[in-house]
């Protein structure tokens with residue numbers, strides 16, 4: 001018996017176990033769209049409104065993309081920032097509003113941008129199979145990541161600059177980065193367990209300044225210049241899941257995907273087939 005049929009038999013035998021043993025959810029976290037340097041303006045700047053339209057026209061179709069491999073998001077959440085003292089901002093809401101209209105699903109705008117615990121409760125309440133799209137204030141994004149991702153697969157801060165080839169941000173943004181998506185693959189054994197981050201990857205939206213621009217990078221089926229590289233928490237995974245993952249990864253490897261380099265104790269860089277889980 002050659003190797004491949006053996007794997008096929010094992011896969012077929014283990015498949016019901018793998019499906020029953022794990023639940024997954026996908027979370028895409030972004031900074032709100034472009035703003036003016038003047039923070040007393042609570043709304044998006046023109047490029048921010050264009051980005052919001054770009055998101056709506058690229059994320060609402062049912063075709064799978066890197067950011068939403070199972071089709072459009074099931075949940076939309078935008079941070080609220082309405083304080084008596086300090087600055088207000090309606091930008092996170094404005095960033096996802098056109099998408100909410102296109103999908104005809106509600107946009108939750110009730111959680112204060114500094115209320116990390118309420119954010120965690122929101123995420124813990126999403127059901128198996130959800131894909132969640134969230135717009136927030138960038139300075140808090142590292143803290144949102146930490147609460148879902150105690151082993152810090154994600155970096156602690158939102159990057160200051162993007163260095164993406166498509167487009168230079170307008171001068172009023174002072175070169176700040178707006179294009180990054182923080183994508184988390186969440187896993188739990190069953191609905192009584194907490195979601196925890198099993199995989200993390202940075203993607204980017206490929207917005208090039210035009211509301212109706214072509215949907216590329218994370219909003220296309222593949223990236224033209226960059227291969228997304230997952231950081232995966234291997235230590236946290238139980239034996240059963242490791243086994244299931246290997247069953248899926250080894251055949252994908254045989255079919256031509258490649259392993260990335262090992263990075264750090266208990267972490268592996270894996271290429272895209274993780275999303276097949």
Ligand SMILES: *[C@@H]1O[C@H](CO)[C@@H](O)[C@H](O)[C@H]1NC(C)=O
Pocket residue numbers: 082083084085086087088
């Ligand atoms: C921000 O919004 C709150 C609640 O709507 C309001 O009371 C406050 O005056 C606003 N602050 C500024 C600076 O506009």
